[in-house]
Amino acid sequence: MAARTLTINGTLISARSNETVLEAAREAGISIPTLCHLDGLSEVGACRLCLVEIAGSPKLQPACHTTVTEGMEVQTDTPRLKAHRRAIVELLFAERNHICAVCVASGHCELQQLAVEVGMSHVRYEYLSPDCSVDISHARFGIDHNRCVLCTRCVRACDEVEGVHTWDIAGRGTNARLITDLNVPWGEATSCTSCGKCLLACPTGAIFSRGSTVAELERDASRIATIVAARNERW
Amino acid sequence: MNRLKLATVWLGGCSGCHMSLLDLDEWLIDLAAHVELVYSPIADQKTFPEGVDLTLVEGAIANDEHLELIQDVRERSRMVVALGDCAVTGNVTALRNPLGEARSILQQVYIEHGDPRGVLPSTPGIVPILLDQVIPIHMIIPVDLFLAGCPPSGPRIRAVLEALLAGTPPELAGGFG
Numbered sequence: 283m284a285a286r287t288l289t290i291n292g293t294l295i296s297a298r299s300n301e302t303v304l305e306a307a308r309e310a311g312i313s314i315p316t317l318c319h320l321d322g323l324s325e326v327g328a329c330r331l332c333l334v335e336i337a338g339s340p341k342l343q344p345a346c347h348t349t350v351t352e353g354m355e356v357q358t359d360t361p362r363l364k365a366h367r368r369a370i371v372e373l374l375f376a377e378r379n380h381i382c383a384v385c386v387a388s389g390h391c392e393l394q395q396l397a398v399e400v401g402m403s404h405v406r407y408e409y410l411s412p413d414c415s416v417d418i419s420h421a422r423f424g425i426d427h428n429r430c431v432l433c434t435r436c437v438r439a440c441d442e443v444e445g446v447h448t449w450d451i452a453g454r455g456t457n458a459r460l461i462t463d464l465n466v467p468w469g470e471a472t473s474c475t476s477c478g479k480c481l482l483a484c485p486t487g488a489i490f491s492r493g494s495t496v497a498e499l500e501r502d503a504s505r506i507a508t509i510v511a512a513r514n515e516r517w
Numbered sequence: 518m519n520r521l522k523l524a525t526v527w528l529g530g531c532s533g534c535h536m537s538l539l540d541l542d543e544w545l546i547d548l549a550a551h552v553e554l555v556y557s558p559i560a561d562q563k564t565f566p567e568g569v570d571l572t573l574v575e576g577a578i579a580n581d582e583h584l585e586l587i588q589d590v591r592e593r594s595r596m597v598v599a600l601g602d603c604a605v606t607g608n609v610t611a612l613r614n615p616l617g618e619a620r621s622i623l624q625q626v627y628i629e630h631g632d633p634r635g636v637l638p639s640t641p642g643i644v645p646i647l648l649d650q651v652i653p654i655h656m657i658i659p660v661d662l663f664l665a666g667c668p669p670s671g672p673r674i675r676a677v678l679e680a681l682l683a684g685t686p687p688e689l690a691g692g693f694g
Contacts, residue, residue, distance in 0.1 A: 382694025383667035
């Protein structure tokens with residue numbers, strides 16, 4: 283595999299030619315915030331938190347979906363990027379009803395942690411306060427649409443790792459909602475194997491194990507990558 | 518030495534942020550040497566005074582009384598701090614927002630789920646009138662500092678107060694919930 287040499291924030295680093303800017307940055311110990319990215323799953327570039335500046339390109343590029351090239355000059359932490367990231371996290375908070383104080387995932391939530399990382403002291407946008415449902419028709423798990431950020435990590439974990447594709451998204455824009463099978467209650471979705479990979483993959487308190495209460499939901503999303511690595515490398 | 522004029526205000530919240538303030542225990546005695554508590558739910562003062570240096574606001578804007586008081590708070594305070602998640606985001610107080618306007622909420626609570634069936638509360642001039650939506654205070658007035666948390670812990674409130682008393686930028690580490 284050919285090597286590529288590039289700079290990230292002025293630091294010279296080398297990466298394999300098929301690596302993304304995100305992978306190269308992380309290997310070099312440079313942190314870029316992400317939300318829809320999960321090790322082991324394909325990239326969708328949906329959340330835009332990993333946007334970086336690349337010299338010569340007027341557009342910001344998602345680090346998770348941009349392959350390194352020779353001589354590339356990447357900036358990951360400029361005032362412009364910081365402002366965009368904070369705005370993105372604020373918009374996520376404004377779009378649904380994220381009430382950390384009464385959420386199962388409080389203290390173990392990637393969105394809550396992101397708010398701290400990007401310095402979100404408050405939300406400058408008007409809250410939409412949509413009327414969202416909670417589906418607890420499944421015997422073991424529940425889905426609270428109030429907490430969903432539409433990252434599609436559950437959709438990809440279910441499709442790519444479990445090989446089932448129970449989850450998908452219906453609707454557009456602020457009306458987009460996660461659905462199971464052809465928009466039937468989760469408990470009636472016959473394709474679901476109850477494997478729980480969607481629960482592992484979810485970054486917030488949207489998908490939860492039934493019976494867990496405030497701040498109780500601890501998960502290890504890296505188990506998805508472990509499963510994928512075990513398969514690919516035939517452990 | 519002139520003591521700093523401190524006020525604390527309790528709007529649409531559970532009083533937990535004030536409990537957290539009281540959780541500072543004996544440090545409150547040290548604090549008393551530096552501040553004069555001019556208005557607070559724990560002080561006997563009916564109207565919000567003029568010339569306040571620092572006001573900590575707990576709670577969201579949920580009724581017409583809050584809406585009126587927060588204007589006085591802003592006009593008469595040099596610095597306003599949003600204390601805790603309800604003041605900063607609406608939080609639990611704003612859980613009713615997706616359920617519709619105030620009248621519909623009252624209908625659901627007092628009539629549909631009332632046991633025995635109640636009547637809609639109507640006490641003009643006594644019980645404040647609910648707003649249709651609960652809103653964070655920065656949507657109504659400019660806020661100088663946001664201290665999130667449900668509640669913010671005593672040590673975090675203390676760190677902010679110590680910094681403000683010393684005239685240094687406060688450390689706002691920690692997040693929501």
